[in-house]
Amino acid sequence: MNQESWLKTVVRFAKPCRRKLIFSIFLEVISVGGGIVPYFGVYQIIILFFEGKQTVQDILFWTSICLLGYVIKLLFHAFATTLSHISAYTILEGMRMAMADRLMHAPLGTVLNQTVGSLKSIIVDRVETIELPLAHLIPEGFSNLLLPICVFIYLFIIDWRMALASIITVPIAFITYGFMMKNFNEKYHDYMEASNYVNGVIVEYVEGIEVIKAFNQSTTSYEKFEKAIHSFKEYTLDWFRSTWKLMNFGGAVLPSTLLGTLPIGMILYKQGSLSPAELTMCMILSLGIIGPLTSFTVFINDLKSIEYAVKDADELLNLEELENTNKSTSIKGYDIELNNVSFCYDSTGNHCNNNVLSSLSLNIPQGNFTALVGPSGSGKSTIARLIARFWDVSEGEIRIGGTNIKEIPLSQLGDMVSFVTQDNFLFNCSLLENIRLGNPKATDEEVLQAAKSACCDGFISNFEKGYHTSAGEAGGRLSGGEKQRIAIARAILKDAPIVILDEATAFTDPENEDKIQKSIAALTKGKTLLVIAHRLSTIKNADQIIVLEKGKIRNKGTHEELLRKEGLYEDMWKAHIGAKLWAANQELGGV
Numbered sequence: 001m002n003q004e005s006w007l008k009t010v011v012r013f014a015k016p017c018r019r020k021l022i023f024s025i026f027l028e029v030i031s032v033g034g035g036i037v038p039y040f041g042v043y044q045i046i047i048l049f050f051e052g053k054q055t056v057q058d059i060l061f062w063t064s065i066c067l068l069g070y071v072i073k074l075l076f077h078a079f080a081t082t083l084s085h086i087s088a089y090t091i092l093e094g095m096r097m098a099m100a101d102r103l104m105h106a107p108l109g110t111v112l113n114q115t116v117g118s119l120k121s122i123i124v125d126r127v128e129t130i131e132l133p134l135a136h137l138i139p140e141g142f143s144n145l146l147l148p149i150c151v152f153i154y155l156f157i158i159d160w161r162m163a164l165a166s167i168i169t170v171p172i173a174f175i176t177y178g179f180m181m182k183n184f185n186e187k188y189h190d191y192m193e194a195s196n197y198v199n200g201v202i203v204e205y206v207e208g209i210e211v212i213k214a215f216n217q218s219t220t221s222y223e224k225f226e227k228a229i230h231s232f233k234e235y236t237l238d239w240f241r242s243t244w245k246l247m248n249f250g251g252a253v254l255p256s257t258l259l260g261t262l263p264i265g266m267i268l269y270k271q272g273s274l275s276p277a278e279l280t281m282c283m284i285l286s287l288g289i290i291g292p293l294t295s296f297t298v299f300i301n302d303l304k305s306i307e308y309a310v311k312d313a314d315e316l317l318n319l320e321e322l323e324n325t326n327k328s329t330s331i332k333g334y335d336i337e338l339n340n341v342s343f344c345y346d347s348t349g350n351h352c353n354n355n356v357l358s359s360l361s362l363n364i365p366q367g368n369f370t371a372l373v374g375p376s377g378s379g380k381s382t383i384a385r386l387i388a389r390f391w392d393v394s395e396g397e398i399r400i401g402g403t404n405i406k407e408i409p410l411s412q413l414g415d416m417v418s419f420v421t422q423d424n425f426l427f428n429c430s431l432l433e434n435i436r437l438g439n440p441k442a443t444d445e446e447v448l449q450a451a452k453s454a455c456c457d458g459f460i461s462n463f464e465k466g467y468h469t470s471a472g473e474a475g476g477r478l479s480g481g482e483k484q485r486i487a488i489a490r491a492i493l494k495d496a497p498i499v500i501l502d503e504a505t506a507f508t509d510p511e512n513e514d515k516i517q518k519s520i521a522a523l524t525k526g527k528t529l530l531v532i533a534h535r536l537s538t539i540k541n542a543d544q545i546i547v548l549e550k551g552k553i554r555n556k557g558t559h560e561e562l563l564r565k566e567g568l569y570e571d572m573w574k575a576h577i578g579a580k581l582w583a584a585n586q587e588l589g590g591v
């Protein structure tokens with residue numbers, strides 16, 4: 001990424017606070033002006049002394065002017081940094097909101113393919129790193145540049161030779177810094193890579209701690225963790241070691257302005273072309289030039305950290321969005337049609353590297369129960385996700401009620417489809433609110449009714465706070481099957497005309513089975529229902545069963561028809577029945 005593009009991003013997000021930013025620079029200019037006043041006041045006092053005209057009144061007057069200038073400098077700088085901080089946080093807020101918006105409009109699959117750790121790291125941590133440099137760079141960076149320029153001009157007005165003498169160390173220091181920064185970009189890039197790697201290992205270590213403990217991998221995983229941290233420390237130290245000599249030399253030479261002003265000042269004084277007052281003032285001013293310039297060099301590092309943070313943020317800000325239309329469409333029915341659908345997750349440009357579905361055509365009639373079965377990896381979930389538009393098809397089209405789903409606004413499609421999977425995420429709010437997510441407008445009464453239909457009422461009432469128990473509190477005490485029934489209650493409340501159940505009964509145990517089947521029956525009554533299930537007994541009564549293999553339809557028909565046809569379905573059914581019998585035998589004590 002070139003410098004212009006990250007700057008453009010910052011400028012784009014600075015739009016809502018542009019006036020504040022400009023005003024903060026304006027205030028900083030006044031502050032810099034105030035900062036010059038004490039120099040001027042001191043100069044006047046020095047002149048009075050050298051000319052022998054000093055009076056208490058004059059000294060008090062110029063001291064007050066100096067003080068006033070100093071107060072103006074402090075006050076206006078405080079106002080400027082307040083505004084710049086507000087602006088920096090506005091920029092951060094805009095970036096985070098834009099990222100959240102992108103995640104919402106990107107294909108869901110693209111979002112799910114990112115790890116929670118990396119998303120959190122970019123949206124929270126990386127973006128946060130912009131705040132400090134941004135808030136300080138604008139006013140302070142500006143004043144650190146403007147102040148020495150103003151002082152230099154003032155020096156120039158007093159004596160141009162002394163002005164030049166005061167910056168004699170600047171080229172030496174800049175050449176030194178030039179050597180030091182020779183491979184700064186490369187080093188900074190490597191540093192960021194190393195830092196990202198350490199972050200990744202730490203997040204992995206923490207997220208996977210359960211598996212690490214369960215498989216007694218603590219030593220190996222800890223070693224990886226320790227190694228990553230150690231090599232990061234070594235990398236940082238190596239970089240520091242390679243620069244510290246030049247950095248210290250530059251840091252020592254740059255502020256030593258007296259090296260130039262002292263001998264040259266003496267010569268000019270001896271020649272009589274510089275008065276004692278001018279000589280003293282030039283010495284004082286030359287000392288004031290370099291301080292801000294030294295601070296300015298720190299901002300080079302800040303600029304880099306902004307560049308890299310914006311670059312990371314840009315990855316999310318530029319996520320490809322799903323094509324969307326805002327024009328609400330009237331749908332003529334809720335049958336689903338897949339016409340010659342091909343899909344691959346892994347495509348480069350227009351080229352598909354590995355088709356998961358190949359020219360697949362399928363009709364799911366309205367109000368019918370259709371089941372998708374097939375070996376693991378045959379593409380069942382992919383079909384379900386494509387219907388819900390988590391991704392877009394690579395080729396072909398999907399129609400609902402005769403309308404291509406790309407022509408249906410995403411929000412309308414979202415209202416039309418209830419998608420229940422085995423990953424039943426509960427938000428950190430009450431169980432009541434968790435169920436209400438299905439329909440935010442639902443009354444408490446309607447939520448309770450949905451919970452009852454989904455057979456949740458019994459276990460929720462057992463909690464001390466009942467429906468007001470927070471999911472965080474209850475989460476650890478809820479079984480997989482109970483969480484599943486909450487998800488089903490949500491879907492019942494949503495009352496969408498199309499229901500997709502992707503392994504929604506995966507957590508069913510014999511005790512739960514009856515309840516889950518009842519809750520599913522309540523959810524799916526009269527709906528276009530698509531069920532993906534490995535437990536074939538749960539889809540035995542489907543109006544049509546589609547048998548998938550390697551992304552293609554191998555067979556379709558009712559349970560009986562498929563059994564008569566012999567083949568994959570029959571094998572799967574036998575395996576299922578075998579497993580069931582085995583489970584039943586186990587329950588009966590191996591009889």
Ligand SMILES: Nc1ncnc2c1ncn2[C@@H]1O[C@H](COP(=O)(O)OP(=O)(O)OP(=O)(O)O)[C@@H](O)[C@H]1O
Pocket residue numbers: 109113345346356374375376377378379380381382383
């Ligand atoms: N997010 C993804 N990115 C890349 N490839 C994926 C992704 N999700 C699934 N796949 C691949 O697509 C193929 C089909 O997966 P899919 O989940 O649709 O199969 P499935 O029939 O539902 O399997 P299962 O019964 O095990 O859930 C598999 O080879 C899988 O590895």
